[in-house]
Amino acid sequence: MGRAKSGAGAGVGVGTGAGVDADERRQLTRQFGVPLAGLGVSVALVVYFGREWARAHARALGLHEGVLGTSTEDYLARGLVAMVPAFLVVGAVGLGWAWLDRRVRPWWRHARPGPVLGPALAVLAGSWLLLPMVATLVGRVQPGLGHVLLPLSFGVGPLVSVYVLHLEHVARRDVEPRWRRTLVASFTVAVVLVSLLWTTRNYADLLGRGWADEFPARLAEQAQVVVYSAERLHLTAPRVDEERLEGDASRYRYRYSGLRFLDFANGRYFLVSDGWMPQFGVVLVLSANDPSVRLEFVRDSRVP
Known part of the structure; x- marks a missing residue:
C-alpha cells in the first residue's frame, strides 16, 4: 500500500513538472521567439531593400550592379535610411490594431449586426479581393503610388479578412479546429511575407527611378x-x-x-x-x- 501510494505521488509530480515545463516553453516562445523572428524578418527586408535599391541605382547609371561591388553592410546601411520610416508606420499601425482589438473583442461578444454593421463586415471580409482592386484603380491615376500599393494590398487584405472571420467566431463563441487555425495562419503568414518582399522591391525600384530623374538637377550638389x-x-x-x-x-x-x-x-x-x-x-x-x-x-x- 505504501509503495503504491508513493509511486502514484511520484507519477503526479512528474506529470505536473512536465506540464510546467511545457507552459514555460510556450511562454518563452511568445516572449522571445516572436520578437526575434520579427527582428530577423526586418533585417532581411532592410538588406533586400538595400540590394534592390542598388540595382535600381546601377541601372539608372547604365551599369550592372556587380560593377559597384556593394557589400552586405552597404545594403544594410542604405536600407535602414529608407526603411526606418516604413517600420515606424507599420509599428504604429500594429500597436493601434492591438489597442483596438482589446476594446473591440469584449464589446463584440454582445454586439448584434445591424443594418450598417452587417454590410460593413461583409465588405471587410472581402478585403482580400477589394483592396487589390482599389490599388489597381489607384495605379491607373498614380502609377508610382499604385506600384507600391498593389503588392501591399495582397498582404493587408488577407489580414483584415482573417481578422473579421476571427471576430465572427468570437461572437458565436465557437472554437475552430486546431488544424484549421494552423492552416489559415500558415497561409496568411506566407502571403504576407511574399507581399512584404514584393512591396519592398517595388518601393526600392520607385526610389531608384526617382533618384535617376532627380540626379541631373542635383549633380551640382x-x-x-x-x-x-x-x-x-x-x-x-x-x-x-x-x-x-x-x-x-x-x-x-x-x-x-x-x-x-x-x-x-x-x-x-x-x-x-x-x-x-x-x-x-x-x-x-x-x-x-x-x-x-x-x-x-x-x-x-x-x-x-
Missing part, C-alpha cells in the same frame, strides 16, 4: 573631384578637362577636372562628369589603392 595622375588616364567624359603638368620634379603629369563624386565602394571611387546625363553619361572608376593617382575633393562654392 555633389563634391567636385580633381584627379592627379602620373600617367595619362584618357578620361573621356562630357566636360572633363585634361591638363598636362609641367616640371620634371612633379610626381604627377596630368590633372583632370570637371568631375563629381558619386560613390565609394569596395576600395574604388566612382566619379561622374559635370556633363552627365541619362541619355549619355559616363561613370569613371578609380582604385583607392593606386599610388600613381591622387584625388582632391573640393567643395563647390556655388552650393550653399
